[in-house]
Amino acid sequence: QPAWALAIHGGAGTITKESMTPELEQQYQEKLDEALQAGSEILKNGGTSLDAVCAAINVMEDSPLFNAGKGAVFTAEGINEMDASIMNGENLMAGAVAGVKRIKNPILAARAVMEKSPHVMLMGDGAEKFAQDQGIELVDSSYFFTENRWNSYLKAREKASKENFG
Amino acid sequence: TCGAVALDKHGNLAAGTSTGGMTYKMKGRVGDSPIIGAGTYADNNGCAISATGHGEFFIRNVVAFQINALMKYKDLSLDEAARYMIFEVLKPIGGEGGVIALDTLGNISMPFNTAGMYRGTITSDKNAEVKIYGDE
Numbered sequence: 668q669p670a671w672a673l674a675i676h677g678g679a680g681t682i683t684k685e686s687m688t689p690e691l692e693q694q695y696q697e698k699l700d701e702a703l704q705a706g707s708e709i710l711k712n713g714g715t716s717l718d719a720v721c722a723a724i725n726v727m728e729d730s731p732l733f734n735a736g737k738g739a740v741f742t743a744e745g746i747n748e749m750d751a752s753i754m755n756g757e758n759l760m761a762g763a764v765a766g767v768k769r770i771k772n773p774i775l776a777a778r779a780v781m782e783k784s785p786h787v788m789l790m791g792d793g794a795e796k797f798a799q800d801q802g803i804e805l806v807d808s809s810y811f812f813t814e815n816r817w818n819s820y821l822k823a824r825e826k827a828s829k830e831n832f833g
Numbered sequence: 834t835c836g837a838v839a840l841d842k843h844g845n846l847a848a849g850t851s852t853g854g855m856t857y858k859m860k861g862r863v864g865d866s867p868i869i870g871a872g873t874y875a876d877n878n879g880c881a882i883s884a885t886g887h888g889e890f891f892i893r894n895v896v897a898f899q900i901n902a903l904m905k906y907k908d909l910s911l912d913e914a915a916r917y918m919i920f921e922v923l924k925p926i927g928g929e930g931g932v933i934a935l936d937t938l939g940n941i942s943m944p945f946n947t948a949g950m951y952r953g954t955i956t957s958d959k960n961a962e963v964k965i966y967g968d969e
Binding site for chain 2: 668669670671672673674675676677678679680681682683684687692695696699700702703704706707710711713714715716717719720721723724727728733734735736738739740741742743744746747748749750751752753754755756757759761763764765766772773774777778787788790811816819820823824827
């Protein structure tokens, strides 16, 4: 039985070898490995599972490869709206944020809701105000923009427009 | 969406999930990621779960909580419980996605019913392993 363990995911979907270039595949592998190393470094040194979860997710939130944080997809209105949650298995405490647009790392805000408020979920402007009060970094919404996601948004908008007009 | 589940040296589980939602989603739409019990759950008496996929299906079927409940109350193994929810409950109704699951014994299960899922594991006795496609 291992003394500690960590598993991560970066999303599921229509991910095939045909849709991936070797370079992009390499980027994903390296970033996932970086996330594993960030979390495992904490666990190996006796840190908590909560710290490890946040460290691993922060790596993926900061990467434009994944649909969270920088690299989040766009809504129909062309903005980024992010959600996150966290739960502690020791005491069943939980925290979440929904519909936030300026929190750089939403998982840290979810943790702050869990640990520093009597609530489980905060949403929108209130969640952002709370995060700011807790010293969590807020960024301009342009931080989340990536060309790749914007192009996906434009394609989806075009498809929706064609569907609307038959 | 991205997520992580961890077991520390003190025997405590944790789970977290973070997402940008679905491309071109309706403004204000919220998926399963921030819903405790749907996309995220952790219980030292069961398991830690983080989900990714079509959120509405994960919310209606309370997927993360159900995996934990199947372990606690029906005595299923982690892998049996996780696979049951992904392949027997979600797949027949068109609920696409997957979960990463971890119990206090360090067992890991990562079932998904899509073509691929970006995923990785590392434990105190196994080196890091990263996989992407379904046939790996």
